[in-house]
Amino acid sequence: MIFNTQDQYKKQVTDIGYTKLHRVKSAESSEVIRYYESGNKVIQISQSEGYKSVITVLVVIEDNNITDVKILSHHETEDYGGYITEEWFLNRFLQKIGDKFKVVKIKKTKENEIVAVTGATVSSRAVVNAVNKCVENYGGK
Amino acid sequence: MKFNLKKILALFLVLVLALSLTACNDNAQTSASFEYEGNLKITNGEKVHEIPFNEVFKMETVTKTVKSVTSSGEELTNEVKGVLLNTVLAKFDLKREDFYSIRFVAGDGYQIEVPKDIISEKEIVLGYEYDGQPLDEKKQPLRPAINDVRSMYFVSNLIEIQLNKTASKSESKGAEKVVVLETITGIDQEDYTYYESTDKAIKVKDLFNKYGVEDGSTKVIATEKFVKTEKNSVLTTGYLKVTGEHRPLFLSPDLPKGMHIKNIVSMITDKAVFISAEQAINTLPSREIDGVKGAKLEEVMKSIKLDTDFYVLTANDDYSVEVTKQSLEHGILCINSKGQYKVMFDETMPKSTTIKHINMFSKGEGKSAIDTTAKKPSTVTTDVKSGEWSIMFEGLSDGSFEFTKDRAERKLELINVDTCIIKNDKEVKDSYQGYRVLDILKFVKVTDFSSLVLTASDGYELEISRDEIDENTIFAVAKNETPIKDDELVRLVQDSQFATKWIRSVTKVTVK
Numbered sequence: 039m040i041f042n043t044q045d046q047y048k049k050q051v052t053d054i055g056y057t058k059l060h061r062v063k064s065a066e067s068s069e070v071i072r073y074y075e076s077g078n079k080v081i082q083i084s085q086s087e088g089y090k091s092v093i094t095v096l097v098v099i100e101d102n103n104i105t106d107v108k109i110l111s112h113h114e115t116e117d118y119g120g121y122i123t124e125e126w127f128l129n130r131f132l133q134k135i136g137d138k139f140k141v142v143k144i145k146k147t148k149e150n151e152i153v154a155v156t157g158a159t160v161s162s163r164a165v166v167n168a169v170n171k172c173v174e175n176y177g178g179k
Numbered sequence: 180m181k182f183n184l185k186k187i188l189a190l191f192l193v194l195v196l197a198l199s200l201t202a203c204n205d206n207a208q209t210s211a212s213f214e215y216e217g218n219l220k221i222t223n224g225e226k227v228h229e230i231p232f233n234e235v236f237k238m239e240t241v242t243k244t245v246k247s248v249t250s251s252g253e254e255l256t257n258e259v260k261g262v263l264l265n266t267v268l269a270k271f272d273l274k275r276e277d278f279y280s281i282r283f284v285a286g287d288g289y290q291i292e293v294p295k296d297i298i299s300e301k302e303i304v305l306g307y308e309y310d311g312q313p314l315d316e317k318k319q320p321l322r323p324a325i326n327d328v329r330s331m332y333f334v335s336n337l338i339e340i341q342l343n344k345t346a347s348k349s350e351s352k353g354a355e356k357v358v359v360l361e362t363i364t365g366i367d368q369e370d371y372t373y374y375e376s377t378d379k380a381i382k383v384k385d386l387f388n389k390y391g392v393e394d395g396s397t398k399v400i401a402t403e404k405f406v407k408t409e410k411n412s413v414l415t416t417g418y419l420k421v422t423g424e425h426r427p428l429f430l431s432p433d434l435p436k437g438m439h440i441k442n443i444v445s446m447i448t449d450k451a452v453f454i455s456a457e458q459a460i461n462t463l464p465s466r467e468i469d470g471v472k473g474a475k476l477e478e479v480m481k482s483i484k485l486d487t488d489f490y491v492l493t494a495n496d497d498y499s500v501e502v503t504k505q506s507l508e509h510g511i512l513c514i515n516s517k518g519q520y521k522v523m524f525d526e527t528m529p530k531s532t533t534i535k536h537i538n539m540f541s542k543g544e545g546k547s548a549i550d551t552t553a554k555k556p557s558t559v560t561t562d563v564k565s566g567e568w569s570i571m572f573e574g575l576s577d578g579s580f581e582f583t584k585d586r587a588e589r590k591l592e593l594i595n596v597d598t599c600i601i602k603n604d605k606e607v608k609d610s611y612q613g614y615r616v617l618d619i620l621k622f623v624k625v626t627d628f629s630s631l632v633l634t635a636s637d638g639y640e641l642e643i644s645r646d647e648i649d650e651n652t653i654f655a656v657a658k659n660e661t662p663i664k665d666d667e668l669v670r671l672v673q674d675s676q677f678a679t680k681w682i683r684s685v686t687k688v689t690v691k
Contacts, residue, residue, distance in 0.1 A: 090317065118436060126375035143432030144418075145370045145377070153372040157436025 047072050047083055050110050051096065056081050070175040079105070082172040086164040088114050093122065093161065095168035099135065099176050107131045107169060112161075119161025127155055127162070131169050135176070139166045213307050215320035220339040221271065228271050232320045236307060238262045243304050247330040252403075259324040261306035264340075275303060279346050280408065283323055283332070284339035289435040292343070292396075292408045293325070293332055301325050305337070331407075331437060354452040354485040357540040358390060360419070360427055361456050361520050362495045364538075365389065371420055373430070378423030380430075384415040390451040399429065402442040402462055411448070413438070427455050445483055452483045456512055456520040456537070466511055468525045473513025476522065480507060480540070481646070489543030492522050495536045501543040502532060506551040512537065527553040565656035566665035572623050574690035580623050584656075587614050590622060596651045600678045611672040613655035616648055625690050633671060634687035641682045642691075647673070654685060 048059060051074060058076050065073035072083035079100045085092050091113035098106035107128040114120055121127060130152050131139065137150040141163045146153050154162035213236040218229040242260045249255060264281075265274050275281060275298045284290040293303075305321045307314055314322055318335035325332055363381075366389060371380035387393070396410050417431030425441035444458040463474040463482060480486065490507065493499040502510070502524075510524040510532075521535045528551055569583040587593075591614045599608045620628070630644045651674035656663055663670055667683040 121374065124375065145372050156372075156374055156430070157439070159432075 047110075048074075051081055051083075054096070054108060056098070065175065067175070069171045073175070080176055082175060083110065084168040084171045084175075086168040086171075088112060088122075088164040089119050089158070089160040090114060093164045093168065095165055095172070097131075097169050097172035099173070102135045104131050104133060104135065104169070104173070107165075109165070114158070114161045119155070119158040121155040121158060122161050122165050124155075128165075135173055138170050138173070141166050213313065213320075217320070217338070219267070219321065219337070221268070221273075221342065222339065223271070223273060223342045224344065230267065230270065235262055235267055235305065235321070238266050241304060243302070243324065243326065245304070245324040245326045247324075247326075247328060247333060249330045255330065257309050257324065258311065259304050259306040260308035260311075261304045261321065261324070264303040264305055264323070267305060273342065275299075275342075278342045278344055280343045282341040282343065283334040283337055284341065285334050285435075286336040286338045287435055288433075289334060289336075289437050290413070291331055291334060291438075294406075294408065297325060297328060297332070301328070329405075354447070354483050355542060356390075356450075357452040357454055357483045357485050359456045359520060359538050359540075360421065360453050362536045362538040363389075364495050368421065369418075371418060371430075373420060373423055373428075376423050378420050378426070380418040380420040382415075383417050383419055383429070386419065386453070387411065387415055387448070390448075390453075392448040392450045395449055398447040399440050399443060400445045400447070401440055402444060402458060405440070405442075407440065409438075409440075419443075426457070447483075452485070454479070454483055456514070459512055460514060468509075468511050468513075468523055471511070471513050471515070471523065473511030473523070475508070476510035476512060477504075477507040479512050483540070485540055485542070487542040489545040489548045491539075491541045491543040492532075492534045492537060493539040493541070494534050495538035498534065500532050500534065501546070501548040502528070503545075503548045503550040505553075506532075506549065509551045509553060524551075527551040565662040566668055568656070568665075568668035570619075570654070570669065570685055571687045572619075572625075572690065573687065575623060575625065577624075582619055582623060586622075587619070591615070591618050593656075594653065596653055596655075596672060596674060598672065598674060598678075601676055602678070609659055611653060611655040611670075612657040612660060613653035613669065613672060615650065616652045616654060616671075617650065619654065620690070628690050630691045632689040632691065633682050633685050634689070635682055636666070636684040636686045639682065641671075641680060643671075643680060647680070649674070 051059060056076050056079065059074040059081065060076070062073045062075055070082050070084050074081040079098055082097050083094060084097065085094050093112040094110040096108040096110050097104060109123045112119070112122065114122065133149060139150050139152050141154050141159060142151040143154055143159065152162065152166050215232040218231050219235055221228040221230070239262065240260060241263055242258060245257050245259050247255050268274055278298060279295050280292045281298050282290055282292045304324045306324045307321055321337040322333055322335050323337060366381045366385045368379040368381055370377050392411065394411055396408050397414055399407050399409055414429065416433055417429055420426055420428040420430060427443045428439065428441045429443060430439040442458060444455055444462060446453040459479055459482065460474045463478045465472050466475050480490070488504050489501055490504065491499050491501050506524065506528055509527050510522055512522055514520050519535050520537055521533060522537045523533045529549060532549055565584065567584055569581050571579060571581050573579045593612055594615060595610055595612050597610045599606055628645055630642050632640055632642045634640050653672050654669040655672040656669055669685050670683045671681055671685055673680065
């Protein structure tokens with residue numbers, strides 16, 4: 039478990055652009071360490087073990103749509119898992135909530151398949167796991 | 180009492196915290212002692228030896244400063260502490276110099292073959308400490324280090340060493356058939372997501388099946404002088420990405436990224452050589468024909484080791500022509516404005532020799548070979564009398580030899596070479612008369628060499644590689660049939676665009 043203070047996470051979320059946050063502690067767990075509401079948006083933070091570090095992921099869901107995914111922190115290798123912070127990878131999650139996401143290589147054939155970053159399957163899978171935890175906590179499958 | 184209990188509890192918590200922060204796992208490595216469960220596997224043909232890692236750590240230690248170059252061109256220097264590979268191999272009466280190649284295999288499947296030219300000359304340290312620190316857990320137990328090579332050979336998490344006594348079939352014979360990757364038909368292309376792009380890729384298995392490539396290994400040559408031998412059993416698990424960045428690129432979803440190979444120029448198997456026309460055009464020496472720049476055809480053939488008197492050039496619709504070796508010097512491999520790869524020749528060859536969608540080069544029999552109408556280097560018929568000269572040849576197997584004007588006139592053919600160089604942005608045409616460098620080398624019994632160092636009378640030195648010397652490289656004694664001035668005898672002359680290497684007054688040649 040990463041030792042952190044509420045203020046630090048709230049500040050990170052605010053820095054990204056989400057304001058007027060109302061924390062719902064009852065919706066938090068060891069899997070989803072932060073749960074904020076902001077209007078219609080539900081902003082959650084989850085952590086997952088990557089290749090060489092814990093990856094902290096922010097997931098924003100609004101009206102059953104994942105509208106934003108951001109990596110708040112990681113220490114993956116720059117030339118490998120480091121690409122998980124790229125928009126082109128994180129945008130793969132932006133869709134209506136449906137079946138649980140799963141990592142695939144090469145190409146996707148279904149909506150819930152997320153193509154891993156080339157050469158960084160473990161890091162990619164960690165992000166997928168974190169997003170899945172948030173979706174499940176929101177009320178998804 | 181309460182106060183004491185609180186104090187004790189606080190102390191206990193601090194102790195627990197301190198202990199948890201310094202907890203060691205089963206495979207702890209400290210500078211004092213190294214331990215790692217398991218054995219290093221050493222495969223020598225059918226024989227398999229195993230030696231516990233903990234036994235390796237207790238062997239005689241060396242510390243070496245090692246330089247390496249990463250895939251991005253960064254130069255690294257490390258101080259590596261470990262055990263020499265030969266120290267480990269000696270336990271089984273083996274030594275690295277006796278093998279053709281050595282393959283390092285990591286626990287995650289990464290593997291790489293270290294070629295003969297490295298293992299025969301360079302020490303290999305099986306390192307367990309880099310720059311005074313034990314290896315990271317993921318790199319343990321051993322990480323080989325070799326000085327002054329690419330860092331791809333520094334295999335982390337080394338668990339197996341495979342010793343190979345024989346060259347692969349692909350290395351021991353020249354090419355028979357060379358296939359251009361960009362114009363292959365009949366192989367399905369699939370979508371392949373590569374970082375942010377969706378590119379097209381073909382399965383290596385399909386490529387090899389189409390051309391009958393089976394077991395064995397393939398020498399893969401990429402840009403920036405990257406050369407690697409890979410097992411076909413590994414290659415056939417992956418894909419060749421043929422569009423998008425770094426194409427052609429070998430990659431596999433099941434192999435570590437370190438085993439991907441980008442910007443492939445050629446792949447040499449025992450059944451066929453596969454060449455990327457795009458990379459050949461980008462990397463090989465070029466010439467211009469009718470305003471189109473392309474890779475010199477003779478350089479293309481040299482790069483793929485297709486050496487024959489007659490060449491069959493085949494398009495992907497099976498249209499083919501046969502040309503002579505001499506005609507290659509009048510042709511190029513190029514890409515036209517429509518993105519079609521083709522072979523074209525200058526005006527000394529008929530238009531029918533232009534091949535669009537060039538797909539294959541192969542050996543011909545000469546039954547219908549078309550030859551260039553260009554003048555070949557001719558024997559000089561006029562009487563050219565130059566002043567006295569001699570060249571001292573050194574580095575010969577039996578010492579040195581003075582090659583004199585007299586010997587040249589008695590033993591060798593005086594030939595004529597027409598040259599056309601660019602000087603001050605203008606074309607300058609001349610003809611030079613002299614003796615072929617290759618003929619002289621043959622006379623002094625030089626059968627193989629990698630370069631020549633030419634020394635002029637004023638001490639100036641110039642090194643030229645074997646690749647730069649051909650049938651039209653001469654030591655000239657006359658220009659336009661007028662003897663060259665005595666103090667400039669002899670002059671190196673080549674069939675090149677610029678005269679930068681035409682060193683005058685050559686008095687010594689050191690053969691390397």
